[in-house]
Amino acid sequence: MSSRALRQPFSLRLTSNIFLALWCLIAAFPIFWIVVMSFKSPVDAFDSNALNVIFGPATLGGGKGLSLLDIILGIAVIWVTIVIATKNLPSMVKSYSRPGQEWFGWVIGALVVLVGFLVAFFVILPAILNVLNPWFGPLGRDVLGLTTEHYKTVWIDRGFSNNFKNSLIVTTGVVTVSLTVGTLAGYGLARSGSTLAFWILIVALVFRALPHSVLVAGYLPVFINSAEWLAPILGENAPTLYGKPFAVIAVLVAINQPFTIWMLRSFFQNIPAELDEAARVDGCSHFQAFRRVIMPVMWPGVITTGLFSFLLAYNDFLVTALLLDAQNQTMVPAIVGMFNRETTTTDQVVAVAAAVSITAPLIFLVLIFQRQIVSGLTAGAVKG
Amino acid sequence: MNFRTFAAFVGPSVFMMLLFIAFPLVSVFKQSFYVTQPIYETVEKETCTPGFLTQTCVTEQVSQPMLDDHGEIITQTQFVGLQSYRNVLEPERAWRAISDGSWQVLSTINFWKALRFTLTFTLITLPLVVGCGLGIAILINNAAKTIRGPVIFISLLPFIITPVIGVLSINWLFRGDGILTAMMEWWLNRDIALFAQAWTIELLMMLYRVWHVAPFAAIIFYAGLQTVNQDSLESAVIDGATRWQRLKYIVIPHLMPLIIFVAMIHLMDSYRVFEEIVGFSSQGYVISLQWLTFDYLTPDQAGNRSISRASANSMLTMIGVVILLILPLRRTWRDHKGGH
Known part of the structure; x- marks a missing residue:
């Protein structure tokens, strides 16, 4: 497809590829390095000589x-x-x-x-x-x-598996709820050209720009005192919302909602409106058209949006750190806690191992869903 | 689609946004004018220490929080007007510092220090992200088709990684005698402590942010590069345009809407800079506006959260968001008007 006029000289292609290799090195190196560090004894992991970190003489000396x-x-x-x-x-x-x-x-x-x-x-x-x-x-x-003892320390002694379970609860909740709510809204917004729909999208854009800490400042007093003000409605067993995973799920879903509806709307706009019009002509109501005609073809968009919702919930630090108590804590705040509290190098390596444990699923995610992630990124942009 | 169906589809989402975004905003606005404090009472307390012949007794006035029947502290909420804003901004001190022209004094006030960093951070990283993103996109576009997939995979890693973990991984490379610090020391032949002064930490933070966001920009620009009109590129070559001229007069104008989009997203996100402060634990040197709110919300040693200060600080942060959004919103509004 590229014509002769556009062909590049060899030297240019070489330079371009060298720079590309350099970029790949920069992109992957920090992640590769924490993986290497997590398998070494503390002395090796924080050695100033890179070769010592890779080959780990002290770890080897320990018989591992x-x-x-x-x-x-x-x-x-x-x-x-x-x-x-x-x-x-x-x-x-x-x-x-x-x-x-x-x-x-x-x-x-x-x-x-x-x-x-x-x-x-x-x-x-x-x-x-x-x-x-x-x-x-x-x-x-x-x-x-090479030693795996830090992973054992993290997962077994430090109770990281508990944090993992909490993260799992929060992310599953956020992804399911935000997709259910967002798909409906995205479809409605894509098929309605009214001024109201336009204003909802604009307000969502404004909400997208809000710093999350602003919102948390609004939740905290309400959540901490929720047992008091919920008592008239729910009676004796009104829950304190502070520290509860389901409260955090609701919060993260709401924070995620502006992004979700913008993205799903742009996906739904790519599905031709003739499709549901045909269904309507055949006598379906809007909901039937949505369920029987649109739902079977909407999955690529939903999967992509779900990925980004997952990332938001999985990566969140600010909301979970402030709104969950120690018992329900998710992984990211737990790692930050380890990193800030521990002073000895052993504890630092344990934090590194925890960091690698939380990153590994993300890498698999990119491996499997690379195409969906790229299409999600570009879908939002091309629509602008 | 009539209004009722539309409402049924959009309703749940709008309800959630109203309840969890709009309502907290209003309540933060209200909170910033009120202060909730325990009610203190002053009691006379006699403390005696054993002494020779007689005890030595001292009577002093102690103020302590009043307790209710359940032994819990009674609090009261009071309207204080702009007091919380004054506490955050410290206008008198700030004004004196500005009129003396002494930056040192101004930067002892948290809010101004945070504002200064947030703005420099946002403005410096913006051109870097757009530039690096464009560069990487062009490099990927130049590479052979077979290696593009793996390269995009590697490029996505910094973008997809949990921000706090990404910051920590950079931190571990540089902290103390981390390998990269050691390498720089060997190269420059002098002792380097990257975490002992503010500007080096800020540099590392910007480095991290560019590393984290450039892939996002690159993927978007790469998608845009696929749609550049090959014919006009070719005619430019025939007209004798150099590579640089082709880039400047054909490719970049074609990508302009995408560049604006990336710039907007980046401005919104980097104005909320927060994870860098946590990951580098740099609160002693560098803080940002969002971190300041987070800090006010975190319970202190006595377990108190300064909610009203946090609210005031949030409202002040919001002013920046509004300024940021005016331009794109005006544009969208004009497009909408033109479209109908």
Whole structure:
């Protein structure tokens, strides 16, 4: 498609690619580095020499390490898993699942691959390597310091799993509620050209710009005293909203709503209005048209918007830190707490391990939904 | 679509926004004029210390909060007018500092310090984000088709990462003798402490923000680059335009609406700068407007939250949001008028 006139000289292409590689390095490096740090003993993790951080002599000295054989076999297992997941899984899902229920096949397939990988990587592989390592002489000797003890500390001793559970509750709640409410509103706004619809969108835009702390300043006194002012309505067992996950879900849904309706509206505008007009001519009401004609074709937009709602809820620090009590705390404030409280380097590495634990799901998310994320970003922009 | 159906579709969403966004705004506005305090009473208290022959007894006036029957502190809410605003802005001191021309004194007042940082941060990062985003988009567009997917994947990572965690990961690279600090020390051959003065911390914060937002800008510009008219590029080459001229006269004007969009989003978001302060724990040196509200809302050692100050500070922060939004709103309004 590119014509000869637009072809670039080799030197330009080379420079361009070098700069691109540099950007990729800058983009990935901090994340890569915290992953490396999280597997090292504190002395290594905060060493000023980068090579020491990577190879971890102190970690190795502590008897925790990997031999060349470990590394080769580990990479092989990961590689096989990737090949299975990308090559064999799609065709198997297609052939085994009933038509129309592919998503169910995908869920089962993904679970099987995941469990298989975990068993192979963490149970079978170490057992085999324990036998093999002594046989291979220099190949079987530990060369790379690596320890998973910080992850054990975080998840088991520090009760991070509790924070994880709370995050799960909050994000699931936010995504479901905000999609349900937002889809209806987005559809209504896309199909109505009235001045009222315009004003709702404008006000939503203003709300989008509000600092979240302003809103929290409004909630806090009301939430803390809610048992008092709810008592006339709900009687004795009126809840104190402060510290309750469902209150935070409501708050985050509302904060997310302006963005959600703008985005879903732009998706619905891309679905031709003739589609629901045809359904209306055939005698459907607006709701029937929505349910039978629009719902089957709206999923790409809904999935994309759901991703961004998920990110908002998952990444939030300000609202959850102020409105949840210690018992219901989500992951991000918990990590900040660890980072601020701890002074010894051991505790710092534990915080690093927690940070990596919270980032890993996000990376998988990008891996799976890259196309949807990109289309979501551009959908909002192109409509402007 | 008639009004009733429209209301049924949009109703739940509007209701939530009214209840959880509009109502808190009104209540914050109201709170900023009231102060809730415990009622204090003054009691005479005699404290005695054992001494030789006689005890030494001192009687003093102690003010303590009054308790109700359940042993809870009685509070009362009082209208104080603009007092909370005065507490936040400290107009007399600020005015004196301005007329003396002494920035040092002005920056001891939290609000002005935070305002100064928030504005510099917003204005400095804006051109950097747009520039870097455009650069990366052009680089990706130049690359071979096969590697674009993986490159976009890597580029998305800084954007998708939890902001606080992103800040922390940068922090860990530089803190103390972190590897990048060590590298700079080795290169410049001098001791560097990046967290000992305000300007280096601010620099790191801007660095983080550009790293975090540039991918977002890049993806949007990249999508825009796909729709540049190839024919006009080609005719520009035939007319003898250099690469730079093509970029300046064809590509950038084509991307202009997207550049404005990215700039708007970035202005809104960076005006709310907050996570950087938490992640770098820089409150001793650098603070932002939103962080200040957060700080007022966090309970202090005695467990009190200064809600009215937080409210006053929020209302002052809102003024900036309004100024930010006037221009785009006027434009949308004109488009809307023109469209009908």
